Amino acid sequence: MAIVTLSRPNKMVVALALALFAVFMGNSSAHLSPDFYYKSCPKLLSTVQAGVRSAVAKEPRMGASLLRLHFHDCFVNGCDGSILLEDTPTFTGEQTAAPNNRSVRGFNVIESIKKNVEKVCPGVVSCADILTLSARDSVVALGGPSWKVKLGRRDSKTASFSDVVGAIPPPTSTLDTLINRFNTKGLSPRDLVALSGAHTIGQARCLFFKNRIYNETNIDKSFAKERQRSCPRNGGDDNRAPLDFRTPKLFDNYYYKNLLEKKALLRSDQVLHDGGSTDSLVELYRDDSNAFESDFVAAMIKMGDIQPLTGSQGQIRKVCSRPN
Numbered sequence: 001m002a003i004v005t006l007s008r009p010n011k012m013v014v015a016l017a018l019a020l021f022a023v024f025m026g027n028s029s030a031h032l033s034p035d036f037y038y039k040s041c042p043k044l045l046s047t048v049q050a051g052v053r054s055a056v057a058k059e060p061r062m063g064a065s066l067l068r069l070h071f072h073d074c075f076v077n078g079c080d081g082s083i084l085l086e087d088t089p090t091f092t093g094e095q096t097a098a099p100n101n102r103s104v105r106g107f108n109v110i111e112s113i114k115k116n117v118e119k120v121c122p123g124v125v126s127c128a129d130i131l132t133l134s135a136r137d138s139v140v141a142l143g144g145p146s147w148k149v150k151l152g153r154r155d156s157k158t159a160s161f162s163d164v165v166g167a168i169p170p171p172t173s174t175l176d177t178l179i180n181r182f183n184t185k186g187l188s189p190r191d192l193v194a195l196s197g198a199h200t201i202g203q204a205r206c207l208f209f210k211n212r213i214y215n216e217t218n219i220d221k222s223f224a225k226e227r228q229r230s231c232p233r234n235g236g237d238d239n240r241a242p243l244d245f246r247t248p249k250l251f252d253n254y255y256y257k258n259l260l261e262k263k264a265l266l267r268s269d270q271v272l273h274d275g276g277s278t279d280s281l282v283e284l285y286r287d288d289s290n291a292f293e294s295d296f297v298a299a300m301i302k303m304g305d306i307q308p309l310t311g312s313q314g315q316i317r318k319v320c321s322r323p324n
């Protein structure tokens with residue numbers, strides 16, 4: 001072909017172009033597109049939205065749980081639906097790893113939406129995409145912003161118990177740890193502060209904020225006292241409290257207002273406004289809900305782009321809880 005007759009410099013140009021092309025293809029999120037199922041599953045968006053709406057109408061907290069499920073999926077080996085896999089004889093999955101064990105929830109909602117999607121277009125839509133759409137629809141159902149979700153992710157065939165702990169930051173994290181863990185996933189400090197605004201909805205267990213409300217000093221005293229009423233020094237580990245005590249069922253920017261008043265529930269929330277480099281972002285988002293919403297949306301899209309399986313990688317699972 002023409003390439004064999006090319007002069008040496010031209011060959012180098014071709015080689016460089018091929019290398020660049022390979023790099024581009026390796027960045028597989030380039031394959032994701034909001035129109036991915038436009039022809040193959042035109043009812044996808046309405047089917048997922050109906051499922052999320054009815055689940056959130058029944059229990060508002062479910063919207064929070066689905067949003068968190070997507071975060072925990074994406075941070076562990078990419079947004080590949082791996083968190084949805086139950087243990088099999090050949091692997092122990094992510095669900096019982098410390099950050100997830102008895103904590104992440106919403107699997108039944110995703111499975112039931114998947115069932116409905118299979119009815120309208122069997123074998124076409126990945127569980128990873130259903131989870132990503134469900135996270136967006138949850139935010140919308142609780143009064144938050146909407147955005148176009150990029151689609152085309154495929155499902156993993158496996159999941160890794162041991163990869164969870166190093167990827168999901170613990171609620172005892174310092175600001176440096178949070179920034180580093182997010183940086184590893186290609187997310188900036190700005191993304192970190194915006195995405196933490198997800199803690200405007202949902203709940204946390206006493207176990208995770210006990211040390212903060214009894215031992216920390218960067219906490220409002222009356223707020224700490226109030227939280228201590230249902231989170232004793234000893235026991236009560238599973239008692240829950242809202243992450244945003246003001247409007248726990250509304251997706252708004254009061255989370256940041258709480259931080260300014262030292263009324264964050266988790267240490268990992270308060271460190272975002274504790275004299276460090278992210279203070280000004282917390283103040284910006286408190287003052288300007290439009291800035292919060294647009295940065296949150298941009299960061300959600302970035303998070304949804306973490307290492308997806310695309311093309312012929314992985315599979316389209318028949319049910320979300322096990323590989324085909």
Ligand code: HEM
Nearest residue numbers: 064065068071103169170171195198202203204205208268
């Ligand atoms: C920045 C680091 C983060 C840490 C340390 C963290 C930690 C936690 C912890 C400890 C809980 C309570 C779990 C329990 O009690 O069982 C929680 C709940 C939650 N997290 Fe995060 N999180 C972080 C970031 C995020 C992000 C990026 C999102 C989503 C974009 C998110 C969404 C949620 C939601 C919505 C809940 C409430 C879930 C429910 O009520 O079921 N979190 N988080």
Ligand SMILES: *[C@@H]1O[C@H](CO)[C@@H](O)[C@H](O)[C@H]1NC(C)=O
Nearest residue numbers: 095096097098100101102161
């Ligand atoms: C997960 O929680 C269950 C129930 O409390 C417990 O028995 C099990 O040891 C936990 N698993 C891990 C890996 O921590």
Ligand SMILES: *[C@@H]1O[C@H](CO)[C@@H](O)[C@H](O)[C@H]1NC(C)=O
Nearest residue numbers: 210211212214215232233234
């Ligand atoms: C408070 O800190 C002390 C000393 O580190 C520790 O022993 C204790 O368990 C902490 N209390 C709570 C409720 O976490």
